[in-house]
Amino acid sequence: MSERLSSRSLPVEWAPKVDPRELSIGIVHLGLGAFHRAHQAVFTEHAAAITGESRWGISGVSQRSASVREQLAPQDGLYSVLTRGLDSPSVQVIGSMREVLTAPEDPAAVVARIADPAVTLVTLTVTEKGYRAVAGGGLDLADPEIQADLAGRPPRTVVGQLAAGLVRRAETGAGPLTILSCDNLVANGPFLRRLMEDYAAALVSVPEARVEAVSSRQRLAEQLESTRFPAGMVDRIVPATTDADREEAARLLGVRDEALVVAEPFIQWVIEDDFAGARPAWERAGAVLTDDVAPWEQAKLRMLNATHSMLAYLGGLRGYETIAEAVRDAELAELAGELMTRDVVPTLTPPDGLDLTAYGASVLERFANPALKHRTAQVAMDGSVKLPVRLLGTVRDRLEAGAEPRVASLAVAGWMVYVAAGRDVNGRELPLDDPQAARLREAAASAGPGPAGLVDAMLSIESVFDKELAADKLFRSLLIEGVGSLQSH
Known part of the structure; x- marks a missing residue:
C-alpha cells in the first residue's frame, strides 16, 4: 500500500498551486462535504494562485461527524480532486483547507472562528434540510435544535452558529461579514437572511436569561444591517468517492489520499456581486459575478x-x-x-x-x-x-x-x-x-x-x-x- 498523502510525502510535481504554509484563514465554510472541496475550494485555490494573495485559507466546519477531520488532519489538510471525463482522468492536489472544525465537538471554536476579524466571508453547503426552514421559507422555530440554540446552548445549527458569530463580531468590532449560500435554493441569499431575521426576532421570546437574550437580539439585529447575503448558483456533479477512485488517484499521485473527492470536468459558479468586504478574485478563476443571479x-x-x-x-x-x-x-x-x-x-x-x-x-x-x-x-x-x-x-x-x-x-x-x-x-x-x-x-x-x-x-x-x-x-x-x-x- 502506498504512503499516505501529506506535505512530506507529496511528490513536488503534485504540489498545490499555492503553498499552504503561507495561507492565513479568511473564509469559514459550513458544511464540509465533498461538493465544497470539489467546487468553492477549487475556485479559491485557483484565484489565489493567479493573484498571489495569501489571506484566503479556509476553515472548514463539519456539521455532523469528525470523519472529514480524520481524513484531512493526517494529510496536513491536503486532498486531491480526481476529475473524470470522457478522456483519461486527471488529478489536482488542493491546499486551501487550512483548518477543520467539528461543530458537535467544539461549537465554541466555530463561533470564535466566525467572529475572527480576519474572516470576511462565510460560505455554506449544508443541503436544503440543513437550514431547518418550514414550507414557505421561514425558520422552523419549533425545531428542537433551533429551540436549544435559542435557549443559549453552544450553537449546533447553522443559523445558530451564524447568529452567535455575528453577535460576537458586534461585541468586538470585528467588522461586517458576507454570508454566501452555495446550496440549491431559490434566492438562497435572501432566503438565508430571512432565517437569520426570524432567529433574531425569536430571541426576545426566550424565557431563559431574558435580559441576555434581548441584548443579543439587539446586537444581532444591528449586525444584520451591515451583513451581506449575496445569492449564488453552483454547478458541478460530484459523485460519492469509491475505492476504485482512490486506487486511480493513488496510481496518478504515487501516494494514498483518504480525503479524495471526484468530479466531472464541468464547473460553474455564478455569484451576485454584493459583498460587505474583501473577497477572493473568484472571477479570475472563472466565476461569473453578476447583478442578477x-x-x-x-x-x-x-x-x-x-x-x-x-x-x-x-x-x-x-x-x-x-x-x-x-x-x-x-x-x-x-x-x-x-x-x-x-x-x-x-x-x-x-x-x-x-x-x-x-x-x-x-x-x-x-x-x-x-x-x-x-x-x-x-x-x-x-x-x-x-x-x-x-x-x-x-x-x-x-x-x-x-x-x-x-x-x-x-x-x-x-x-x-x-x-x-x-x-x-x-x-x-x-x-x-x-x-x-x-x-x-x-x-x-x-x-x-x-x-x-x-x-x-x-x-x-x-x-x-x-x-x-x-x-x-x-x-x-x-x-x-x-x-x-x-x-x-
Whole structure:
C-alpha cells in the first residue's frame, strides 16, 4: 500500500498551486462535504494562485461527524480532486483547507472562528434540510435544535452558529461579514437572511436569561444591517468517492489520499456581486459575478436539478444504480429531454449568454458520463425538501399558464412510487434517506386503494405540497395517471 498523502510525502510535481504554509484563514465554510472541496475550494485555490494573495485559507466546519477531520488532519489538510471525463482522468492536489472544525465537538471554536476579524466571508453547503426552514421559507422555530440554540446552548445549527458569530463580531468590532449560500435554493441569499431575521426576532421570546437574550437580539439585529447575503448558483456533479477512485488517484499521485473527492470536468459558479468586504478574485478563476443571479439559478434548478431528480426516481425504480445507466435507457432519456423542452423552458427567462436548448443538451451529455458513476440512490436523497425547489415551481407555473405539466407531474409521481414501493423492479431495496422519512412512510402505508389512494395520501403532506397545489384537479389527475403507469410497469 502506498504512503499516505501529506506535505512530506507529496511528490513536488503534485504540489498545490499555492503553498499552504503561507495561507492565513479568511473564509469559514459550513458544511464540509465533498461538493465544497470539489467546487468553492477549487475556485479559491485557483484565484489565489493567479493573484498571489495569501489571506484566503479556509476553515472548514463539519456539521455532523469528525470523519472529514480524520481524513484531512493526517494529510496536513491536503486532498486531491480526481476529475473524470470522457478522456483519461486527471488529478489536482488542493491546499486551501487550512483548518477543520467539528461543530458537535467544539461549537465554541466555530463561533470564535466566525467572529475572527480576519474572516470576511462565510460560505455554506449544508443541503436544503440543513437550514431547518418550514414550507414557505421561514425558520422552523419549533425545531428542537433551533429551540436549544435559542435557549443559549453552544450553537449546533447553522443559523445558530451564524447568529452567535455575528453577535460576537458586534461585541468586538470585528467588522461586517458576507454570508454566501452555495446550496440549491431559490434566492438562497435572501432566503438565508430571512432565517437569520426570524432567529433574531425569536430571541426576545426566550424565557431563559431574558435580559441576555434581548441584548443579543439587539446586537444581532444591528449586525444584520451591515451583513451581506449575496445569492449564488453552483454547478458541478460530484459523485460519492469509491475505492476504485482512490486506487486511480493513488496510481496518478504515487501516494494514498483518504480525503479524495471526484468530479466531472464541468464547473460553474455564478455569484451576485454584493459583498460587505474583501473577497477572493473568484472571477479570475472563472466565476461569473453578476447583478442578477435569478435567471441562472432558475435555469439550473429547473433544468439540471429537476431532471437529475426525475432520473434518480424513475431510474432507481427500473433498477439502474447510476444516473449514467438511467440516461442510456432510451425512454428515460426521451422523458428527460421532454421535461426540459416542454415543461421547464416555457417557464424560464434565459440569462444573457445562455442558450437554453444547448444547455439542456449539455445537461444530458454530462449525466451520460459513464466515468462518474453518480448513484441514483444518492441523487434521490432528501426528496421532500428537493421537490418543492426543483419541480413544483415548474408545475405551478405551467398550471397557471393553462398548460398540462405532464412530464413534470410524472417526475413527482416517480418520487411518490419510489417512496411507497421501497424496492426496485429487481426486488432490491430503495433506501429512503430523507429528513421526513417517518412521515413519508406513514403516508404511503395509510394510502387507500389504487393510484388515487397513494396520490391523495402524499398530497396531504403539507410540508411538501401547499394546499392550493394539492387541491388542483388537473395536477391530481396527472399524478394519478403517472402513478398508475409506473405501478403497472
